[in-house]
Amino acid sequence: MKDTSGELLVIFGGRSEIGLAVARRLAPGATVVLAARRPDELDQEVADLKRAGAAAVHTRYFDANDLSSHRGVVEAITVECGPIDIAVLAFGILGDQARAETDAGHAAAIAHTDYVAQVSLLTVLADTMRAAVRRATMADEPLARRATMADEPLARRATIVAFSSVAGVRVRRANYVYGSAKAGLDGFCSGLQDALHGSSVRLLLVRPGFVIGRMTQGMSPAPFSSTPEQVAAATVRALKRGGGSRSIWVPWVLQPVFAGMKLMPRWLWRRMPR
Numbered sequence: 001m002k003d004t005s006g007e008l009l010v011i012f013g014g015r016s017e018i019g020l021a022v023a024r025r026l027a028p029g030a031t032v033v034l035a036a037r038r039p040d041e042l043d044q045e046v047a048d049l050k051r052a053g054a055a056a057v058h059t060r061y062f063d064a065n066d067l068s069s070h071r072g073v074v075e076a077i078t079v080e081c082g083p084i085d086i087a088v089l090a091f092g093i094l095g096d097q098a099r100a101e102t103d104a105g106h107a108a109a110i111a112h113t114d115y116v117a118q119v120s121l122l123t124v125l126a127d128t129m130r131a132a133v134r135r136a137t138m139a140d141e142p143l144a145r146r147a148t149m150a151d152e153p154l155a156r157r158a159t160i161v162a163f164s165s166v167a168g169v170r171v172r173r174a175n176y177v178y179g180s181a182k183a184g185l186d187g188f189c190s191g192l193q194d195a196l197h198g199s200s201v202r203l204l205l206v207r208p209g210f211v212i213g214r215m216t217q218g219m220s221p222a223p224f225s226s227t228p229e230q231v232a233a234a235t236v237r238a239l240k241r242g243g244g245s246r247s248i249w250v251p252w253v254l255q256p257v258f259a260g261m262k263l264m265p266r267w268l269w270r271r272m273p274r
Contacts, residue, residue: 006055007029007031007086008030008031008081008082008083008084008085009023009031009032009084009085009088010032010084010086010087010088011023011032011033011034011035011090012035012062012087012090012091013035013036013062013064013088013089013090013092014033014034014035014036014042014045014059014062014090015034015042015045016090016091017213018090018208018211018213018228018231018232019088020045020049020228021232022088022161022232022235022236023049023054023088024048024052024232025232025233025236026086026236027049027053027054028052028053029054029055030054031054031055031056031081031082032049032056033058033077033081034046034049034057034059034060035061035077036060036061036062037062039059039062042059060073060076060077064117064121065112065113065117067116067117067120070120070124074124074125078132083129083132083158084125084128084129084158085157085159086158086159086160086239087125087159087161088160088161089118089121089122089162089163090163091117092113092114092163093109093110093113093114093215094215095107095110095178097174097176097178100177101177107177110177110181111177111181111184113181114178114185115182115184115185118188119185122160122188122192122203126196126203129158129201130196130200130201132158133156133157133158134200156200157200157201158200158201159204159239160201160204161204161206162189162203162204162205162206163205163206163231164186164189164205165178165182165208165209166207166208166209166249166254167179167182168181168182168183168184168185168186169186169207169262170261172270173270173272174272174273186205186207189203189205202246203246204238204246204247204248205246205247206234206247206250207248207250207254208226208231208249209222209223209225209226209251209254210222210224210225211225211231212225212226212227213228222273224251224253224254226251230251234250234251
């Protein structure tokens with residue numbers, strides 16, 4: 001990825017601790033859009049990003065659960081601000097596992113936000129960003145070359161960032177509703193990465209462990225926990241490494257740990273805590 005100066009960064013889930021931490025690190029010289037359900041309450045976040053060096057910060061209404069609005073929101077942003085260079089999907093809910101085991105509506109709500117809404121927005125972004133890259137590249141090419149160009153020219157790059165979780169690597173009894181949604185998202189992203197292979201758009205999938213923040217407030221941290229700042233730092237390092245990084249674990253030690261956990265007998269696995 002080239003230097004982020006002058007790029008357009010969009011955070012879907014503009015109140016997210018991880019999303020905002022990523023935005024602060026990429027802010028210098030960039031135009032940032034915070035898309036959230038209550039954009040009029042983001043004054044402090046806007047001020048923070050401007051102090052971090054953003055050239056401009058905009059807010060836009062975005063309801064992740066309103067699937068029919070996704071394409072309109074993405075298209076409005078590109079019309080007003082230009083092609084998206086980096087799109088970060090930072091929305092999601094943990095939900096209440098105990099409630100979800102008896103309340104089907106709550107279980108479905110977790111799955112809808114953490115899987116269905118993500119799938120919808122990822123599909124819209126992949127389609128929109130590939131088309132934008134193609135148009136931008138074609139506009140810069142001499143007419144004589146346009147007819148012979150590959151379907152996905154590589155002169156300009158764009159990146160989508162999605163957050164899965166180690167909870168989806170092997171779903172546990174203690175949080176199987178949330179974990180199953182993340183497992184589905186992880187699988188979808190793996191397939192989308194393959195679909196985007198060779199194109200000018202890439203998808204970076206981040207698999208954090210337990211993140212100490214608002215979503216997990218009041219819960220005892222699990223082993224190998226991280227903070228939103230640590231997840232953001234690892235994400236930005238992967239972005240700056242360019243095309244070689246498709247998936248990362250935060251912290252990295254969770255990858256070998258969960259490779260071993262996949263071999264754990266089922267009778268022991270079902271006793272595993274959160």
